[in-house]
Amino acid sequence: MNSPRIAFRNLTRQKKRSFLLGGAIAFGILIITLVNSFTAGVVDNVQENFSHFLAGHIFLSGFEKTPSGRLLNVIRDDRELIEAIRRVEQERLRYIARRSSLNGVLIFEGANARQQIVGVDWEEERYLRERLVLRAGTIEAALAEPRSLILNEKVARRLDVAIGETLLVQMQTVTGQQNVGEFVLAATSVDTGIFSTVSAYGHRAHVNTLINIAPQEYVTLGVFLEDMGRMEVDAQRLYEALQTRVPLFPRAAGPQAMRGLMRRMAEEQWEGARYQLSTISDFLQPLNQIASTLNTVGLVVVLLLFVIIMVGITNTFRMIIYERTREIGTMRALGLQRGSVRGLFLLEALLLALGGTVVGLAGAAVAGLALSLIDFGMDNQFFVILREGRLTFKVLPAQLAGNVAVVAVLTLLAALVPAGRASKMDPAQALGKTY
């Protein structure tokens, strides 16, 4: 017996009913696929945006302790670090970025604003030069002036400072001494939400002078990989390679582990430099938790939806069996076994689920594509979750396969009881039924 063909023909006999049931399944699949791919896209985009913002996927920081117990965050000699990175990463490395930073107060004619200023080596960070969207001024002007500052347009407006004017900055050195310096506003960058207001850019040499470290020293070494997907594997390999070269702190993922590590750093006393390796994922651990929560909420909503759909499938199959009692009796009289009757109905349910899944996935693809075509622009508060101003949807194959399997199993379960009842019908009684 050609069961799939019969099952398919049965489904097409009642087009409206099959369309409604399949449509409900398709809707469920569409929702869960959109939710899953949206959160995966958001996680990716946030990580990507942060990695550009922080200039790296993997980060190395150096720590020293003064005799009085003060913790200094500085990398003075990076030869071993660079050697290990070059050996481990090789062709997977896009670039490395050595950055210093200060957190200070910008002061201009009575107005002031707290601001983090990142000291970059503009020659080393060509990617940053390409990614920065300027509102006024030029990168060339910033490169030419040793005390130049590229500031977010919103902060520049608040300070009422114009291109070419000199601002004061008040900050602390790495050892905590008060210092005051000057910056010349060379350019303003387009406001892109949280990133712009927390970061401004200056020459690393000038920032080093202000925080009182030597010109060749810096605060963070960023490793930007060609493929972010390999970040955790590469980070572990780099950690193992560094272990044989320099004293390392254990890795700490997530805010709680980071706090624990900071406490340990504050309490322990050591001589020389010790290093810490971290990744974007370590910083963004809470984001993964949010994504996971979103996915769970999405799954719960879809499961509730499927409970309703299951009730519909069960009732529909009971009705189908009721309508086809004589047909079942005929098949059984012609020698069809009980298992085959049950299998036929379950196959119908499975085909229904698969049809709905295909339509749902197609719908999700169309909806995702349509949403990703909307250009939200670079200057909005949601910039951090967007890629180049647009939403992205990332389908994770394992997650998708899981969803399809869950839908198939639930549909089969819903059809199992009516199919079982059909298989237990007595052929003589079934043939005698008149409706």
Next chain:
Amino acid sequence: MNERMSSTAARPLAPAAALILFALLGVAALGAAAPDFEAILGSIDEMSNFDDTDFSATYTVVSEKPGEETSVFKARLFRRDREEKFLMLFLEPETQKGQGYLQLEDNLWFYDPESRKFSHSSFKENLQDSETKSSDFRRSSLMRDYAVEGYAEETLGRYPVYVIDLKALHGEVPYPRLKLWVRQDNNLALKIESYSLSDRLMRTGYYPNYIQVEGRLIPSRMLFVDELRVGEKSQVTIRDASVASLPDSVFTKAYLERVNR
């Protein structure tokens, strides 16, 4: 021949010897007049340190910023310098009431009654958005942290003062350079200028009034002027100063939690 030679050689030596003699006399005279900086700095440190007693007082800080309303905060301060303990409990404004700083040896904790949590803080941070720092209310250690770079004599108001230039001996003090105006008659600091590492004047502190508590002079009024942000200043008034013994329980985290119940 030899005599003539010796006499011609001796002639140019005479004015040189006279110069050396004058120079030596000058140095000796200067040396005699130079103030005893060790004693002056020691005296200032001693005035602000309470090694043999406890200390408590109520501080009122009035801060002015251009374009903003005058803000006031009041705090009760408890100190036990011999054990490096310090507790500051905020009494006003209502929104900050119950917050506090607790120093236990090298750690400075900030307590927030809203979250009921302690967090690490720094002596170099400004207090409640004023021009004051918690280090302004703690023991001073000028002798240990600074070296005298130079001095001058002048008059501040009606008082003859030494203007002493101090340079930090290490990088772990907030200000790398200080300039002190100290009364010549009693070693009271009347004015302190604080400079950044780039040698820019950042803050000026004025100490116009002192009160005597159990034979010890402490400033009863201080004025801190922000030299970078024009028009920003804070005036500190000290009341109810006492050197009476304090219970050990005051210098504990539990105390800050208890007073907020």
